[in-house]
Amino acid sequence: MSHPNRERADRILDAAGELLLRMGYRKVAVDDIARAVGIGKGTVYLHWRNKELLFQALMMRESADLTDEILGRIRADPAMILPHRMISASFLVTHRRPLVMAMLRGNADMFGSLGDLALRKQQDALRAQFEEAMLRRGLIRSDVPNLTYALNAATLGFYLGDTLSDEFDGIPLEEKATVLAHLIRTAFEPAGEPDPAAVADVAAELGSALEELVSGYRQGIYAHDPIRAPG
Template sequence: MSHPNRERADRILDAAGELLLRMGYRKVAIDDIARAVGIGKGTVYLHWRNKELLFQALMMRESADTTGEVLAGIRADPAMILPHRMISASFLITHRRPLMTAMLRGNAEIFGALGDLALREQQDELRTQFEATMLRHGLVRSDVPNLTYALNASTLGFYVGNTLSDEFEDIPPEEKAEVLAYLIRTAFEPPGDPDPRAVAEVAAELGAALEELVSSYRQGIYAHDPTRAPG
């Protein structure tokens, strides 16, 4: 059974997320969040001692939920680990989460000073591992110059495209995901079918890394939660 304090923490984070999207980080006050949840300001501080930690927890929860969805897909079908499938699936999962979309676009209007807290270090480490593992097992081409930059630049355009121009905003997200999958498949993966054994090994290795990431996010979300006090 979940603890009432944990449920309250989640209600606080839900309200913080809605207010963040509506007002932006700079304008949201702890008072606003407390009012939206129907609790006193002091109760919010029981969970997180300042606004910055509260919003860090919100970003961790968003990242944990998003990564958890990707992980569930890999557990259901190891071939989802292939770059074209994983990158396009992540795009669609993120698209359904306005906060994650804003975070990945580096939306300064929404996040203000919070932009640097977006858990980038762990995500960069994971990306480095992802690419090294894919190369080692022959699931990405080894002749692409500056692979990290190439993959990042190719993918980022799908996230920020609408912020630069509204020319393509009528294209449904599912179609954009198909285009992204095609681009990654043809530009970055070797021709022919991948070796099923390599796919299984990579899915196991990277699945474990994603699991660890989700677990560390989950621990961080409630780091200041009274339910974590000794006893």
Template sequence: MSHPNRERADRILDAAGELLLRMGYRKVAIDDIARAVGIGKGTVYLHWRNKELLFQALMMRESADLTDEILAGIKADPAMILPHRMISASFLVTHRRPLVMAMLRGNAEMFGSLGDLALRKQQDELRGQFEDAMLRHGLIRPDVPNISYALQSATLGFYLGDSMSGEFAGIPLEEKAAALAHLIRSAFEPAGEPDPLAVAAVADELSTALEALVSGYRNGIYAHDPTRAPG
């Protein structure tokens, strides 16, 4: 059963997310968040002792929810872990989350000192693990020079393209994702059909890593939960 204090924490995070998108990190005060939820400022501090911890919890929750979407996709179809499918699916779910998009684009005005979250480090480690598993199981070409750099640059271009120029703003998101999938498939994956056993092995390995990531995030979100015993 969900606890009323946990529900209140989620309401605080919801309000913080809306205010963050509207005003930016520097301008949002705990007062504004409390007012939006209809509670006193002291109640917000019961959950998080300062603004930075509150917004870190918000980004952890965003990342956990996004990762859960990816996990559900892999459970429904293990072939979702093939680089072209995984990368284009992540592109789509990320674009549906304005907070994650802003974090990815390093929007300093919006995030202030939160730009360098530990989340980034975890995601970089996960990306390394993903590439390593793909190479070990022959799902990615071994002959691409500087594979990590090439993959990341190819992918990032799709995230940053619109902010560089308005020229392609009219292309629907699904078509952009399809173009990204085509690029990754043709440039980075071996020709022919992937080995189903390799796909199953990587899906298993990656799901385990993603589940551990989500559970770490979920614990971190409510780390200062007032329902927990002190200590």
């Protein structure tokens, strides 16, 4: 059943996202968001007590949608969880979400003080679990020094590289993702074909961790869902 208040909450978040990209966090007022949706400011506050909570809900929704997309791919093909496939798929999916890209690049003007640390903490915990499962099942090399740092640095360069220089602007996104997959495959994964049983195991473990993450996000988005509200 579709909840009318949910629909309104989603309309508020849609408007907030568009305004955020256009104006940046500091300049967007709750008034602007209400006006864009065609409701009173008080109605926005029925859903979220303040601007910061509203924008946290927006980022949770973005993260939930992105994670759902990755989950769908893992369900369709468990080998999606191999680091080179997972990391390059996330790279592509993330680039199609301007809000997530802005959050990743830590665009201060865009987000103000909205570090949304809870989201980051959850994602870090998930990444640690992912790496641990990969190591346990031999899907990632155990001889890479400082593995977490190495993986993070290698991946982040693909997200931030074009903010530092326009030298590689001409390379299509798909091609960048292919380069990223190649780098991760050759630098971080053991040679040879991965064991299908190990792949299935990690896909099941990671899949349920991601499902849990998404359902937590989805609850958080509408945490202040008003049951009966005028508007």
